[in-house]
Amino acid sequence: DIVMTQSPLSLPVTPGEPASISCRSSQSLLHSNGNNYLDWYLQKPGQSPQFLIYLGSHRALGVPDRFSGSGSGTDFTLKISRVEAEDVGIYYCMQALQTPITFGQGTRLEIK
Amino acid sequence: VQLQESGPGLVKPSQTLSLICSVSGGSITSSGYYWSWIRQHPGKGLEWIGNIYYTGRTSYNPSLKSRVSISVDTAKDQFSLKLSSVTAADTAVYYCARDRTLGDIPYGMDVWGQGTTVTVSS
Numbered sequence: 001d002i003v004m005t006q007s008p009l010s011l012p013v014t015p016g017e018p019a020s021i022s023c024r025s026s027q028s029l030l031h032s033n034g035n036n037y038l039d040w041y042l043q044k045p046g047q048s049p050q051f052l053i054y055l056g057s058h059r060a061l062g063v064p065d066r067f068s069g070s071g072s073g074t075d076f077t078l079k080i081s082r083v084e085a086e087d088v089g090i091y092y093c094m095q096a097l098q099t100p101i102t103f104g105q106g107t108r109l110e111i112k
Numbered sequence: 113v114q115l116q117e118s119g120p121g122l123v124k125p126s127q128t129l130s131l132i133c134s135v136s137g138g139s140i141t142s143s144g145y146y147w148s149w150i151r152q153h154p155g156k157g158l159e160w161i162g163n164i165y166y167t168g169r170t171s172y173n174p175s176l177k178s179r180v181s182i183s184v185d186t187a188k189d190q191f192s193l194k195l196s197s198v199t200a201a202d203t204a205v206y207y208c209a210r211d212r213t214l215g216d217i218p219y220g221m222d223v224w225g226q227g228t229t230v231t232v233s234s
Contacts, residue, residue: 031217039220041158048207048227049158054220061222092158096218100173101148101160 002027002095006104014112019080021107023093028073029056037097040069040078043106044089052091053078085111113138115208115225123202123232129195133208133225140189141166146211147191148221149182151204159204163211164191198232205229 003026013019029037036056041049051060053069056076066081080087088111093104119131133147140147148163162172164182172180181194195202205227212219 033217035217037218039218041221048224049209049221050224051220051222054218060220094158094221096220099160099171100175103158103160106157 001100002029002098002102004093004095004102004104006091006093006107009105009107011107011109012112013080013083013109015085016082019083019087019109021078021091021093021109023071023076023078023104025074025076025095027097029076029095029097030073031097036072036076037095038069038071038076039094039096040067041092041094042087042089043092044086047089049092080109083109083111113210113223115210115223117206117208117225117228119206119228119230121229121231123198123230124234125199125232126197129193129198129202129230129232131193131206131208131228131230133191133193135189135191135210138189140184140191141186144212144214146171146213147182147184148209148211149193150207150209150221152207152227153201153204161193161195161206200232203230203232 005024007022038056040053043049057069090106114136116134146163149161164170179196184191207227208225209221210223
């Protein structure tokens with residue numbers, strides 16, 4: 001299985017400040033077609049996960065442009081340019097290159 | 113499109129857990145979508161259980177493969193999860209999700225159900 005490792009596990013952020021979450025995979029997620037098979041999801045408190053980013057850097061429909069994804073191969077980053085109170089929750093990266101699909105352990109973003 | 117999980121909230125050890133995910137606002141036979149089950153143990157992260165295409169093609173997590181079965185009912189726009197020989201370790205919130213895939217390129221799990229809590233206990 002591909003192991004996904006996120007850091008940090010906890011991320012306190014002041015509103016208006018940027019935030020960055022790292023995700024590393026045990027194998028390259030770069031497909032021969034040039035796409036990185038890496039998604040990002042946010043699970044807000046008491047809710048089901050919601051879709052943020054696909055193929056490493058493409059924002060899902062309706063996701064604010066303060067969210068951006070980058071990276072390739074085994075190293076990926078989710079950045080929030082200016083954190084808002086509604087961004088609190090647990091962020092997960094997920095690899096879709098091979099089954100079983102696997103998730104990172106999650107990064108809990110909280111407001112200072 | 114909306115997804116809604118349903119099924120017993122309490123299952124006895126050694127029995128079979130059975131859940132249904134109902135798809136509304138769209139058809140389960142729409143091309144380019146796989147239909148997935150994911151679970152979350154209490155206070156833990158996400159675990160992919162498996163998925164199914166409307167044709168019946170399935171893929172399972174090897175860690176659960178001997179106990180899991182996912183099926184689809186296209187007439188009812190539903191897909192189902194069965195997990196046999198459950199133990200307390202199967203206590204979790206179970207989510208269904210739509211997994212968009214076009215030309216074998218995965219475009220993400222764009223719709224999730226609200227989740228249903230299943231407790232395994234006698």
